Amino acid sequence: MAMESGSSIINNNPDEFAVGCFLSIRTTLGDEFEGQVVTFDRATNFLGLLEGQGHYPLPIDSHIDLHTLQSRELLAIRQAEAEAERIGVGVSSEAQIIFDALSKTLPVHWDKTVIVVMNEVRVSSPYHSECVIGGTPAANDRVKKVLEFERKRLQLRGYGFNFQQMIHLPQVMLCMRNDMINA
Numbered sequence: 001m002a003m004e005s006g007s008s009i010i011n012n013n014p015d016e017f018a019v020g021c022f023l024s025i026r027t028t029l030g031d032e033f034e035g036q037v038v039t040f041d042r043a044t045n046f047l048g049l050l051e052g053q054g055h056y057p058l059p060i061d062s063h064i065d066l067h068t069l070q071s072r073e074l075l076a077i078r079q080a081e082a083e084a085e086r087i088g089v090g091v092s093s094e095a096q097i098i099f100d101a102l103s104k105t106l107p108v109h110w111d112k113t114v115i116v117v118m119n120e121v122r123v124s125s126p127y128h129s130e131c132v133i134g135g136t137p138a139a140n141d142r143v144k145k146v147l148e149f150e151r152k153r154l155q156l157r158g159y160g161f162n163f164q165q166m167i168h169l170p171q172v173m174l175c176m177r178n179d180m181i182n183a
Contacts, residue, residue, distance in 0.1 A: 017047060025049075085109065091125075098127045101150040106143070117143045 017023070017040035024034045025047070035049035086103065088096050088110045099115050102108050108117050115123040120135035121143045128151075129144040 023049065088113065095125065095127055097154060098123075098147070098150060101154065102143075102146060105146055123147065 017037055019037050019039065021037045022035070023037060024032070026032045033049055033051060035051040037047065038050050039048040040046065086099070086109075088099060089112075091099075091110075091113050095113070095115075099108060099110070102115065102117060102123075106117050107119070108115055110116070111122070113125055115127065117123060118135065118139055121132060121139050122134045123143065124131045124133075127147070129148050132140055132144050132147065134140070135143070
C-alpha cells in the first residue's frame with residue numbers, strides 16, 4: 001500500500017520497516033492494517049504488507065541473480081529449439097518413429113524429408129535399407145544394419161507396419177525418384 005505524502009514515517013527509522021517485521025499501522029485515511037512487511041521503499045514511501053500473522057517468516061535475503069535466470073532461460077530456449085528440430089515436417093508417423101529410433105544410437109537430423117545420419121549418409125522415403133545412399137561404405141553399411149534392426153523391432157512392437165509384404169523393386173525406384181527430386 002502506498003502511504004500519502006502527508007503521512008509521517010515513524011522516526012524515519014529504516015529498521016522500523018525491515019522486511020519480515022510485523023506491524024500494525026493506520027493510514028492517513030484512518031484504515032488500519034496488520035501484517036508482515038514484504039517490502040518498503042523510502043523514496044516512494046511505499047510499504048507492502050502481507051496481511052495477518054504469517055506462519056512462515058519471509059527470507060530477508062531476497063536477491064535474485066538475473067544472470068542465472070537469463071542462463072536458465074537461454075538453456076530452456078535452446079532445448080526447445082533442439083526438440084523442435086527433431087520433428088520432421090511433412091513426413092509420415094512411420095518416418096518420425098524411424099528417425100526417433102535411429103537417433104537413439106546415431107547422430108541424425110532432418111534435411112526436409114530426408115534423414116541425414118552422421119552428417120554423410122542419407123535415408124530417403126520410404127526409409128528402407130535400399131534408400132540409404134552416401135557416406136563411406138562402412139558408414140553406409142552401418143546405417144543399413146541399424147535401419148533394418150530398427151524396422152524389425154518396430155514390427156515386433158506392433159506399430160502396424162507390415163514391412164514383410166512390401167515389394168522391394170518399386171521401393172528402389174521410389175528411392176531413386178525421391179533422390180532426384182530432392183537434389
